[in-house]
Amino acid sequence: MNGRVRIITDSVADIPRELVAQFGIKVVPIYVLVGGKSYCDNGSLDRGWFYTQLTQSHVLPSTAAPPPEEFLAAYQELVTEGAEEIIGLFLSGNLSSIDDNALLAARQLEGARVHIIESGQVSMGIGWQVIAAAEAAAQGQTVAEIKKLIYSIRSRTLVFGVLDSLEYLRRGGRVNWATAWLGDLLHIKPLIAFESGEARLIGRVRTHRRALQGLAKRMSEKSSFERIAFLHSCVDTTVVDQFRDLLRDYLPPGPKPVVQVTPVFATHTGPGGVGVAVVFSEDVLDF
Amino acid sequence: MGSNDDKIYALEGSVFKDMIWAALSWLRHHQEQINALNVFPVPDGDTGTNMTLTMTSAWNEIADLNEENIGKVVGKVAHGALMGARGNSGVILSQIWRGFARMLDSKGSMHAADLADAMRGASETAYKGVVKPVEGTILTVVREVSEEATLAAQETGDLYVMLERMVERAKAAEARTPSLLPVLRQAGVVDSGGQGFLIILEGMLRHLQGLPAVDEEIIITPEALAAFDPHHDHEGEIDFDEDYPYDVQFLIIGTDMDVPEIRRGIESLGDCPLVVGDPNIIKVHVHVPDPGVPISYGVKWGSVQDVVVEDMRAQFQDFLAGRQLGMKAQPEINMPPLVMNEEGRLRVGVVTVVAGKGMEMVFRSLGAMMVVPGGQTMNPSTAQILEAVKGVNADMVIILPNNKNILMAAQQAAEVSGQHVAVVPTRSIPQGVAALLSMDPDSSLEENVAAMSQAAFEVITAEVTWATRDVALNGVAVREGDAIGLLEGELVVGSQSFEEAAHWLLAEADLTDRELVTLYYGEGVSQEQADALADALSSNYEDLEFEVVEGLQPHYPYIISIE
DSSP: OOOSEEEEEEGGGOOOHHHHHHHTOEEEOOEEEETTEEEEOSSOSOHHHHHHHHHHOSSOOEEEOOOHHHHHHHHHHHHHTTOSEEEEEESOTTTOSHHHHHHHHHHHOOSSEEEEEEOOOOTHHHHHHHHHHHHHHHTTOOHHHHHHHHHHHHTTEEEEEEOSOSHHHHHTTOOTTTSTTOOSSSOOEEEEEEETTEEEEEEEESSHHHHHHHHHHHHHHHOOEEEEEEEEESOOHHHHHHHHHHTGGGOOSSOOOEEEOOHHHHHHHOTTEEEEEEEESSOOTTO | OOOOSSOOOOBOHHHHHHHHHHHHHHHHHTHHHHHTOOSSOSSOOOHHHHHHHHHHHHHHHHTTOOOOOHHHHHHHHHHHHHHHOBHHHHHHHHHHHHHHHHHTTTOSSBOHHHHHHHHHHHHHHHHHTSSSOOSSSHHHHHHHHHHHHHHHHHHOOOHHHHHHHHHHHHHHHHHHHHHHOHHHHHHTOOOHHHHHHHHHHHHHHHHHTTOOSSOOSSOOOHHHHHHOOGGGGGTTOOOOOTTOOEEEEEEEEOSSOOHHHHHHHHHTTOEEEEEEEETTEEEEEEEESOTHHHHHHHHTTSEEEEEEEEEHHHHHHHIIIIISOOSSOOTTSOOOOOOBOTTSOEEEEEEEEEOSHHHHHHHHHTTOOEEEEOBTTBOOBHHHHHHHHHTOOEEEEEEEOOSTTTHHHHHHHHHHHOTTEEEOOOOSHHHHHHHHHTOOTTSOHHHHHHHHHHHHHHSEEEEEEEOSSOEEETTEEEOTTOEEEEETTEEEEEESSHHHHHHHHHHHSOOTTOOEEEEEEOTTOOHHHHHHHHHHHHHHOTTSEEEEEEOOOSSOSEEEEEO
16 A cells, blocks of 8 residues: 555544555544643544533534644655655645645655645545545556546535534534524524535424435435445434435445544534435536 | 386496495495304404405495496406405405406496306306315305306396396305305304305395495394494404594494484594494494594483593504514514525515414524414405515515415415415415425525425424314314314314313324424413423323424414424
């Protein structure tokens, strides 16, 4: 796996550990600030404890991008392993300053060229782009070919799901787009889609079943799936099973990981969210 | 009732105008009687009230008209009825007038053949206006009257004879409605809309017979007079003229009183005069600047009793204070930002009909632009809905009537408005909320109507109210005042308490795959009572989630959404 072209991403990509190992992907952990303390999102943070903090503390956990030095250190490790070209895919620039720091670090790096590509995505929406790039790199494709592939996948990738409420997105200040159409008087579950680095409200429902049915319907009407990952933030796994069951006729071959999303993302979705990261077979930008 | 010796071969506009006045007066006189012909024993949009309001709107179009051309007069009647149509009975009545007018469009006067044509037009238009025509309703009565008019016109040129035969046929058809419609037979009533139409024809005939607009010969008991409430036809609305702020009602008990003379006297004193009775007892109702004046006038004729004086300004203040909600968008209610197109117009605007401050807030918080106050007991007119639609600056407008009795007025408003307006036929508040939630501002009107209708269809509606009379229906026997439970509009349970009725409703409902129960509590129910009910229900149904929302709707202590 120590090829000439290597792929780097951040922990928000939520790529399962075995796939990280399989494709030699470099993951830079993001920081989560809980109760005034900073935790590194490298799997060491206790998820149960984190969700308790999320729901109970007055000050919401927040996230911080790693400083440029940490990106530089990660790049240098790849150079040491023989990388000549590094492709970086990070949390959408619209949602954080991660890729600014990654870019600053890239300018200081010697020994390899770093290509930072806007992923426009979150969670496995980044992850699938990263995995496809790593597969292509392993097959010996050139940076130009890999970039072309990433652009293609990016235009076919959507992350969407149902949140238990809009409260956390609101508190995180990321929802100027969606306060419309969501009343406060009834408990409403928003259906949201992440595309091109933006979160969009695509529906409003009041029950989980309706939410999952609504999502499944929208997805299956769209196009067939090339890849799919199931995402959730602290829900009972039977909910994920229900969702998978609704989509059983559409599931593609290959790995279909179930991912408990990183606390970095869960801080914004709140607990009780369920969704998918899908790569469709055709362009879906008009979703 | 004497018959008229002079044959009538042609009717002109002015006579027809007087016939309309006679019909309206006769209808008003029978309004309560028609209201009582209520199949379901629930607080309801009363047919008598709705038809009277529709005819009042028709009359207002011609009240100041001096026109002999009958086509023009009838055209205005049809327009007024259309705009004032309330409730399904009012809408059908407006369609009857529309069809009637279409046939007389170019006529200066009406002859026997014209009347037969007009009635045929009325019948056809009425049938076309109803998606699934049901026999044993006003439709049957109109059709039979039209058939009779055609037959009569072949045998006589005398419009008086024709109208007489039409009234007789209407009576016969109306009497047979229970044999055609099982639900009428079960409830032991004749069809209320058919009765209203019969009364209108009878009123018109009375004018040709030379009888007064309102029958004074009938003996009225003081009890009946006391029960007579001229405000009833303005239920839920308070409109008054600032120059006549006092509403005065009293009885005059006397002997050989001159009713027409007293009517003229009272009419000269103020606004909205109403004088009914016989030479021995007269009920007076009038709006005046000084309540003392009509009472002093009454004392000249006899003993004045049961005096009621109300200051309508105070009522109006209550009205403004929000007991009833105005139709315009109210800025103090927190409205969500809305999805605009490039020109700053809304993509989709929603007009909805709801009763209750809490309900209005719920709908507004979900993005409804215009809320027309109304519901079971207060059916808004086509014109009111139309005004709300016009008030929405949007590319597309969707109307949510939220009540089966408001459906047709909403559809009529949509038709008058044009292509960009559509109705999602919601029949209850829970259906309205479900439909509104699934509205997608990025979709087309057709896509929205389909998706919203589907969402409305999927929710279960249960309602708790009280019986307005004794009845046995669907095998459920209830007494007036009992708590009753309706599931999808059908009476399923009678009970001693509203809460118990709610328990029974959930027991009756099919809860397969249901997750969430929302209790909208109405006027007279406290948050604590509603929370207690939700707690009790939730211990019986552990798999269901319960949510309590302040609806403040009138007449329905609980409206329950099961989804």
